[in-house]
Amino acid sequence: MIKDKAVRKTAKGASTARVAQQSxxxxxxxxxxxxxxxxxxxxxxxxxAEKSFGLASIREIAARANISFPRIYxxxxxxxxxxxxxxxxxMERLLVSYPKRIEGVxxxxxxxxxxxxxxxxxxxxxxxxxxxxxxxTGKLSEPYLSEIRALERHYSMIFRTLLVEVAQAxxxxxxxxxxRVLTSLFFxxxxxxxxxxxxxxxxxxxxxxxxxIYRLFVNAV
Amino acid sequence: MIKDKAVRKTAKGASTARVAQQSxxxxxxxxxxxxxxxxxxxxxxxxxAEKSFGLASIREIAARANISFPRIYxxxxxxxxxxxxxxxxxMERLLVSYPKRIEGVxxxxxxxxxxxxxxxxxxxxxxxxxxxxxxxTGKLSEPYLSEIRALERHYSMIFRTLLVEVAQAxxxxxxxxxxRVLTSLFFxxxxxxxxxxxxxxxxxxxxxxxxxIYRLFVNAV
Numbered sequence: 001m002i003k004d005k006a007v008r009k010t011a012k013g014a015s016t017a018r019v020a021q022q023s024x025x026x027x028x029x030x031x032x033x034x035x036x037x038x039x040x041x042x043x044x045x046x047x048x049a050e051k052s053f054g055l056a057s058i059r060e061i062a063a064r065a066n067i068s069f070p071r072i073y074x075x076x077x078x079x080x081x082x083x084x085x086x087x088x089x090x091m092e093r094l095l096v097s098y099p100k101r102i103e104g105v106x107x108x109x110x111x112x113x114x115x116x117x118x119x120x121x122x123x124x125x126x127x128x129x130x131x132x133x134x135x136x137t138g139k140l141s142e143p144y145l146s147e148i149r150a151l152e153r154h155y156s157m158i159f160r161t162l163l164v165e166v167a168q169a170x171x172x173x174x175x176x177x178x179x180r181v182l183t184s185l186f187f188x189x190x191x192x193x194x195x196x197x198x199x200x201x202x203x204x205x206x207x208x209x210x211x212x213i214y215r216l217f218v219n220a221v
Numbered sequence: 222m223i224k225d226k227a228v229r230k231t232a233k234g235a236s237t238a239r240v241a242q243q244s245x246x247x248x249x250x251x252x253x254x255x256x257x258x259x260x261x262x263x264x265x266x267x268x269x270a271e272k273s274f275g276l277a278s279i280r281e282i283a284a285r286a287n288i289s290f291p292r293i294y295x296x297x298x299x300x301x302x303x304x305x306x307x308x309x310x311x312m313e314r315l316l317v318s319y320p321k322r323i324e325g326v327x328x329x330x331x332x333x334x335x336x337x338x339x340x341x342x343x344x345x346x347x348x349x350x351x352x353x354x355x356x357x358t359g360k361l362s363e364p365y366l367s368e369i370r371a372l373e374r375h376y377s378m379i380f381r382t383l384l385v386e387v388a389q390a391x392x393x394x395x396x397x398x399x400x401r402v403l404t405s406l407f408f409x410x411x412x413x414x415x416x417x418x419x420x421x422x423x424x425x426x427x428x429x430x431x432x433x434i435y436r437l438f439v440n441a442v
Contacts, residue, residue, distance in 0.1 A: 189407075
């Protein structure tokens with residue numbers, strides 16, 4: 001039985017043995033299971049974004065995902081696990097795509113530009129997930145919270161390091177206090193995008209928005 | 222009887238007659254009433270910030286404000302009214318202090334600097350109120366929501382106009398699309414400050430933080 005292992009293993013981290021076992025399990029049944037997990041996470045994200053994490057119920061999430069109420073417990077233990085998985089997937093999506101997009105790039109300013117564009121593209125492309133990750137991650141309990149915060153710190157450190165490198169390329173030294181404040185302001189601005197990005201009005205405007213953020217921060221150091 | 226008029230009149234806007242009546246009522250009893258309202262709003266803001274608007278109860282708010290549970294209903298109708306008053310007071314504080322601080326100032330860049338410093342000072346000085354106003358205003362129903370959104374739009378338009386004037390002073394024209402995006406990014410960065418400002422570590426650092434935000438935006442146009 002592979003009963004909801006895809007969901008339950010995540011908090012503990014995947015051991016090598018478990019990864020090997022999983023790749024063997026990538027059969028039709030497994031793919032069907034993953035599709036259902038995707039559907040549940042998508043429905044949960046949209047309901048959390050609309051009604052708040054506190055007010056959305058598992059029953060409603062099951063209904064939106066077209067999965068029967070008893071059956072949804074085959075895939076998850078509780079609502080918090082859904083919040084954790086939404087936040088985790090969002091961070092992993094960012095952390096996996098950025099290194100791919102900078103392959104072969106050496107200029108720190110160009111890496112910064114790509115970092116911002118990648119984030120704006122992914123966050124506006126997954127608006128509910130992003131809104132939930134930004135607003136509700138703090139409601140997670142341990143060990144979920146620490147795991148997500150570690151991913152966030154890692155991601156934020158990529159930006160902070162890029163900023164220091166851009167300053168060096170400009171012949172400036174960026175001290176710790178300034179790089180910390182600029183990093184916090186940067187994520188404040190960046191995380192606000194999905195809250196005001198209007199998919200009707202701003203369709204196709206991801207690139208100029210990313211360019212505006214890039215100009216603000218590349219000229220700051 | 223002046224029973225909770227201080228609270229109840231606000232949603233409708235104060236008529237001239239009501240204002241005249243209120244100033245006559247500024248007696249000892251009235252001042253005592255206002256002090257209790259302040260205490261209730263302060264307790265509500267800290268509880269909403271800690272536990273979320275949804276999870277904090279009127280009973281807990283009364284306990285924290287040192288007011289008996291039945292007696293708190295002398296001052297308010299329901300929890301939503303508290304959220305509305307917290308958001309309204311926060312916006313009014315900003316909208317009242319800024320014009321005073323720019324009296325006699327003509328340089329748009331200097332006005333921008335003062336706008337930012339005023340906001341950072343007030344928002345870090347009232348962290349719970351600010352956190353609640355940013356996170357929970359969207360949970361208000363009508364007519365509360367429209368009233369707060371109108372104050373926010375007015376405040377945001379002050380910034381947007383300053384940005385256009387700063388661009389003109391730099392000999393540039395700022396088009397509508399760019400001023401809109403820059404204004405949204407600005408408030409994203411600005412509203413994030415109370416979420417990461419650490420009163421132990423950052424004590425007295427309001428000024429350099431404001432200066433950092435100022436440099437980002439004054440150089441953008």
